[in-house]
Amino acid sequence: MHVHVDFCLIPLGGDVSVAAEVAECERVLAVAGLQPRMHAFGTNVEGEWDPVLAAIKECHRRVHEMGRARISSTLRIGTRTDRHQSLADKVERVERLLAGA
Amino acid sequence: MHVHVDFCLIPLGGDVSVAAEVAECERVLAVAGLQPRMHAFGTNVEGEWDPVLAAIKECHRRVHEMGRARISSTLRIGTRTDRHQSLADKVERVERLLAGA
Amino acid sequence: MHVHVDFCLIPLGGDVSVAAEVAECERVLAVAGLQPRMHAFGTNVEGEWDPVLAAIKECHRRVHEMGRARISSTLRIGTRTDRHQSLADKVERVERLLAGA
Amino acid sequence: MHVHVDFCLIPLGGDVSVAAEVAECERVLAVAGLQPRMHAFGTNVEGEWDPVLAAIKECHRRVHEMGRARISSTLRIGTRTDRHQSLADKVERVERLLAGA
Numbered sequence: 496m497h498v499h500v501d502f503c504l505i506p507l508g509g510d511v512s513v514a515a516e517v518a519e520c521e522r523v524l525a526v527a528g529l530q531p532r533m534h535a536f537g538t539n540v541e542g543e544w545d546p547v548l549a550a551i552k553e554c555h556r557r558v559h560e561m562g563r564a565r566i567s568s569t570l571r572i573g574t575r576t577d578r579h580q581s582l583a584d585k586v587e588r589v590e591r592l593l594a595g596a
Numbered sequence: 597m598h599v600h601v602d603f604c605l606i607p608l609g610g611d612v613s614v615a616a617e618v619a620e621c622e623r624v625l626a627v628a629g630l631q632p633r634m635h636a637f638g639t640n641v642e643g644e645w646d647p648v649l650a651a652i653k654e655c656h657r658r659v660h661e662m663g664r665a666r667i668s669s670t671l672r673i674g675t676r677t678d679r680h681q682s683l684a685d686k687v688e689r690v691e692r693l694l695a696g697a
Numbered sequence: 698m699h700v701h702v703d704f705c706l707i708p709l710g711g712d713v714s715v716a717a718e719v720a721e722c723e724r725v726l727a728v729a730g731l732q733p734r735m736h737a738f739g740t741n742v743e744g745e746w747d748p749v750l751a752a753i754k755e756c757h758r759r760v761h762e763m764g765r766a767r768i769s770s771t772l773r774i775g776t777r778t779d780r781h782q783s784l785a786d787k788v789e790r791v792e793r794l795l796a797g798a
Numbered sequence: 799m800h801v802h803v804d805f806c807l808i809p810l811g812g813d814v815s816v817a818a819e820v821a822e823c824e825r826v827l828a829v830a831g832l833q834p835r836m837h838a839f840g841t842n843v844e845g846e847w848d849p850v851l852a853a854i855k856e857c858h859r860r861v862h863e864m865g866r867a868r869i870s871s872t873l874r875i876g877t878r879t880d881r882h883q884s885l886a887d888k889v890e891r892v893e894r895l896l897a898g899a
Binding site: 496544545548552555556559564565566567568569570571572573574575576577 | 597645646649653656657660665666667668669670671672673674675676677678
């Protein structure tokens, strides 16, 4: 099952800055071969369900190892069976509509 | 890794009513032994990361089998390493604060 | 415009426990007449768009006043124009399907 | 109160494609002066709480006018009182950490 995921991890407690933890998650997702596309409130990844969700679990594990005792993440997960669509396809389709308007 | 998850699955396209699909997800989560606690905008489950996320994958698979070609889910995932806390503990702690106010 | 909202507020930094802030949000939403229905990963409210979103803004304001410098919230917002449905209606409809299965 | 918002609107029912509705929301947010930064699973906006949330309400209103009877949106909302940080600052800070690693 191919998934599109938008993932935002938030460590609770301690330092109010979370940039180091977000950077570590980007590294974990990149090492997993998922080519994360970061935005200002999360990151987009796509791939097969199991490796994508395993990489997200690894993000939680690493951020706990960095000393953060509590984490709250939010995920948007998209799946479809009618056709294959990449993350880039989704954006391009909307951009074509906007350009044609 | 113990997780708390709040899960909301939304089928896209077709019938505007999604109650049958939500009910099927409750069944899938219950069969997986996760004792889902449904609310009006999702359901709470807790357990080990792998079986919880496997059950959520199974919800996507079943809802596609029901004829829905596209699904968008949102998950809140909480993990902590400082102590064990159940879903019920979280609610009770806030309710005690509210009762004492 | 009538809305169903599921709201989860997370203070960042400082104490890893967030129960006091969650309790304060429940109070703010109750004082606003929204009869919040708390679950273990957020709270359900319903009403007209403007007062519901104003109450959520007030939750942010109060939690900042409690000394939390940074907040990250997640909202699920549902609107529909085909018919009126309460939060309780949504849950009952799924429960009837589950009872009949 | 300055907010960072990540907004993802999903129409339910009818056509499985939602690109026209997503494009309309981008237009609404742009007309409101919010310079939306679209990604593959939502869009980032920032500004004062009231105009940002008013623009999101307008997105719901317009998508209903396009014939979609039911909408489910998800928002991540970030506020902070310790310092001003733009959406671009957040991304740059993580990118500097990644470049230095």
